Amino acid sequence: MAIAGPVLFHLIRRNTKEKFSFSSLMFLRADPPRVTRKSRLEDILLLIIRCTLLAVMALAFSRPFFRNTVIDANDPSAGQRVVLLLDTSASMQRAGLWKKGLDQAQATFDELKPTDSLAILAFDSQTTPLLRFDQWHELPEPNRLTAAKETLKSVQPGWGGSHLGNAIITATELLEETDHAGLKKIVVITDSQEGSQLEGLQGHEWSEGVQLTLKSIEPESVGNAGLQLKPLQEMNDQKTQPVRVTNSEDANTEEFQLAWLKPGQKTSTNSVAIYVPAGQSRAI
Incomplete structure (x- = not known):
């Protein structure tokens, strides 16, 4: 119906607009004005553009009623x-x-x-x-x-x-x-x-x-400690390796033994004692 509207408006009756004034009407016979009908469409390109715009508007308003065929992401x-x-x-x-x-x-x-x-x-x-x-x-x-x-x-x-x-x-x-x-x-x-x-x-x-x-998951006993090695490229003395030991805030242990172990070695005789209070860190 929206597309047919412009076509119907082109075909409606159009009254004659020409008017003439006379000084006397005594010698004239009363006659209704003539009307004309459009026998053909004019401005076809303009009519097509109007129909296209109306079709686009009708399509835009009808989109919510289309069936959604997209599969649910949580199917x-x-x-x-x-x-x-x-x-x-x-x-x-x-x-x-x-x-x-x-x-x-x-x-x-x-x-x-x-x-x-x-x-x-x-x-x-x-x-x-x-x-x-x-x-x-x-x-x-x-x-x-x-x-x-x-x-x-x-x-x-x-x-x-x-x-x-x-x-x-x-x-x-x-x-x-x-x-x-x-x-x-x-x-x-x-x-x-x-x-x-x-x-x-x-x-x-x-x-x-x-x-x-x-x-x-929770451990059976509280507390945790970790260590961090300083990168070799940041050290001036390549013969020593600074180590920072960090103790967790809930730790109940404050004294640790730090030692170097070679691959396959289970025990060490060169351990170093270090004291780190809970929630703090120390570097040696």
């Missing part, structure tokens, strides 16, 4: 795409922490459905892939969870720091490698130590549709 039938981040930094060597971390990983496995996909990453100062999505899909479905459990048996916490920020970014990039209609999820298992570095997340734009779940 349950598509299954979840899960990345498990397991902390293997030095602080995870504290009594009971590693076992609790493995128990949390097992609980995550138990929540998976046959349609879900899983990738496992271990992180300390670096992020190491243990199980990729393509490896998961190459395995027969009955063997997938067993393979995930066996993967964790070969992992132990090391002596590295905790760069959680970089690990989360790596997991996000892994989830975005392929389009997925289901839920994208990152599960982080960590002791949330005070020295965990999150600088990598600064300025990082969080991806839409990615859910982050933090499973924090």
Whole structure:
């Protein structure tokens, strides 16, 4: 109807506008004015432009009534795409922490459905892939969870720091490698130590549709200490190595023994005692 309107206006009756004045009408016969009809369309280009504009306006107002065929970003039938981040930094060597971390990983496995996909990453100062999505899909479905459990048996916490920020970014990039209609999820298992570095997340734009779940585990005893080596390029004397020891605020131990161990060496005879109050740091 909107497009037909301009055409109908071109075809309506048009009254004669010419008027003449006479001094006397006594010799004239009364006769109604003649009307004319448009027998053809004029200004065709202008008519087409008007019809086009009206069609665009009608289309714009009708958009909300169109059926939405876009697949929901969290379509349950598509299954979840899960990345498990397991902390293997030095602080995870504290009594009971590693076992609790493995128990949390097992609980995550138990929540998976046959349609879900899983990738496992271990992180300390670096992020190491243990199980990729393509490896998961190459395995027969009955063997997938067993393979995930066996993967964790070969992992132990090391002596590295905790760069959680970089690990989360790596997991996000892994989830975005392929389009997925289901839920994208990152599960982080960590002791949330005070020295965990999150600088990598600064300025990082969080991806839409990615859910982050933090499973924090608590140690059996409070307190944690860490050390930091000064980079060699910043030292004037290359024969010595300055070390900064940092003690956590909840620590109940303030005296430590610092020693150098060569690869394969279990004990040392050249240890140095250092006193660091809770919440402070000392350099030697």
